[in-house]
Amino acid sequence: MAKCPRDGADLKTESHHDIEIDVCGTCKGGWYDFGELAALEATAARDAATLAGIIEYSKREDVLSCPTCDHTMVAFDYRGNSLELDACPDEHGFWLDAGESERVRELIKQRTIDLQRSASAEQKWKRSREAGFNEGVVSRIRNLFRRR
Numbered sequence: 001m002a003k004c005p006r007d008g009a010d011l012k013t014e015s016h017h018d019i020e021i022d023v024c025g026t027c028k029g030g031w032y033d034f035g036e037l038a039a040l041e042a043t044a045a046r047d048a049a050t051l052a053g054i055i056e057y058s059k060r061e062d063v064l065s066c067p068t069c070d071h072t073m074v075a076f077d078y079r080g081n082s083l084e085l086d087a088c089p090d091e092h093g094f095w096l097d098a099g100e101s102e103r104v105r106e107l108i109k110q111r112t113i114d115l116q117r118s119a120s121a122e123q124k125w126k127r128s129r130e131a132g133f134n135e136g137v138v139s140r141i142r143n144l145f146r147r148r
Helices: 036-042 100-131 135-145
Strands: 011-016 019-024 030-033 056-065 072-078 084-087 093-096
Touching: 011 030, 019 036, 030 036, 036 093, 036 100, 056 084, 093 100
Parallel strands: none
Antiparallel strands: 011 019, 019 030, 030 093, 056 072, 072 084, 084 093
């Protein structure tokens, strides 16, 4: 039976968001096998584009050991945010401390909103360019740069 990398307690299989993970009954952290972090993200994403991009930023040596192979894990900033997760360097999985799975889901939801806002702004800009700029707008912009 796998042991918790934080406190050595036995990990027990539980279902969270319809994903089978190994959870520590003491510290409430969870071991997500390699593909299960992506499955967790998908529970909060509206489309696949939200999940594109690098997950591990600012990798550094960790103090935790992988529950699968016992190698020292790597700590990293999740998607460049101020959320430190732990990963097995041999790609066995990820350790998320108590509450971090919900933080991952919040960050993915916010990423979805940000990407939609960016796409919307880009579409508006494109429509404006295709329609041409009205003389009033151009004149107002010129007037901003004239010396008074």
